Amino acid sequence: MLVVVLLCAVGVAGGYGLGQVVDGARSLLAGPESLPADKVAAPEPLDVGGPATTCKADAVELRLSSSATTVTEGSPMSFMVRVTNVGRVPCLFDGAAANRAVTITDDTGKEKIWSSADCTDGSRPLLLGPEGVDAGEVHWTSVQGCAKKAPAVGAGTYQATASLGDVPGATSEPVTFTVAAKAKPRTTPEPGAGDDATTSDEAKDASGTSTDDAAQGEAAKDGGSSGGDEDGKGDDTSDSKSVDDRDEQGDDAKRDAADRAADRKATADERATTD
Numbered sequence: 709m710l711v712v713v714l715l716c717a718v719g720v721a722g723g724y725g726l727g728q729v730v731d732g733a734r735s736l737l738a739g740p741e742s743l744p745a746d747k748v749a750a751p752e753p754l755d756v757g758g759p760a761t762t763c764k765a766d767a768v769e770l771r772l773s774s775s776a777t778t779v780t781e782g783s784p785m786s787f788m789v790r791v792t793n794v795g796r797v798p799c800l801f802d803g804a805a806a807n808r809a810v811t812i813t814d815d816t817g818k819e820k821i822w823s824s825a826d827c828t829d830g831s832r833p834l835l836l837g838p839e840g841v842d843a844g845e846v847h848w849t850s851v852q853g854c855a856k857k858a859p860a861v862g863a864g865t866y867q868a869t870a871s872l873g874d875v876p877g878a879t880s881e882p883v884t885f886t887v888a889a890k891a892k893p894r895t896t897p898e899p900g901a902g903d904d905a906t907t908s909d910e911a912k913d914a915s916g917t918s919t920d921d922a923a924q925g926e927a928a929k930d931g932g933s934s935g936g937d938e939d940g941k942g943d944d945t946s947d948s949k950s951v952d953d954r955d956e957q958g959d960d961a962k963r964d965a966a967d968r969a970a971d972r973k974a975t976a977d978e979r980a981t982t983d
């Protein structure tokens with residue numbers, strides 16, 4: 709009986725020791741204890757095939773760029789507006805120039821100078837998909853209104869900003885540019901006193917020369933007329949002399965004829981008496 713009790717005691721002790729050995733081995737093989745993880749909420753499912761809604765400000769990115777950093781007063785200038793959908797689903801917005809406005813302000817951004825939304829109207833609904841881009845150009849002639857004859861913007865520094873009228877909060881970073889004054893036309897300096905005197909002398913000389921030329925012209929004219937008169941008189945005298953000569957020659961011929969006729973008559977009378 710005692711022997712049986714001893715054997716049982718030895719077996720229990722041996723089994724306890726073996727169990728300790730087994731537990732120690734398990735702890736070595738299991739590694740470090742795992743830490744409990746926090747639960748993360750699953751993302752809200754997207755209804756890509758559902759009806760599109762108006763774009764939200766956080767899903768739209770606006771970028772504005774200008775054609776130049778400096779422009780002369782009254783000269784044209786253009787701005788490029790790019791609208792990008794940075795969201796996960798398609799969305800709707802109005803892509804018309806009246807809604808996609810470019811606003812010009814002073815350098816502080818407080819005083820409004822001009823806005824493209826005031827100079828156009830209409831609508832152009834657009835469905836913009838994820839990462840989709842829509843770009844449009846806006847022209848400005850550096851004036852303070854929409855009329856063609858509106859006053860030009862004075863020289864200075866200004867800012868331009870793009871915004872979407874139907875997407876509150878969707879604006880671009882401002883773009884700064886400069887309006888330069890027009891170059892003044894060069895004026896011809898007025899002549900001084902010395903120049904006036906010189907000009908007066910030159911005018912006087914020119915006037916004197918002209919007077920002398922006129923006098924010489926008149927003299928030449930008078931000389932020509934005088935020469936013509938003398939020539940005319942000479943011609944009249946010569947013609948008169950020729951007429952007189954012809955008259956005298958005629959008278960002499962008449963006298964000679966009469967003398968011959970008288971001689972013939974006298975000869976005839978003498979013959980008649982003799983007979």
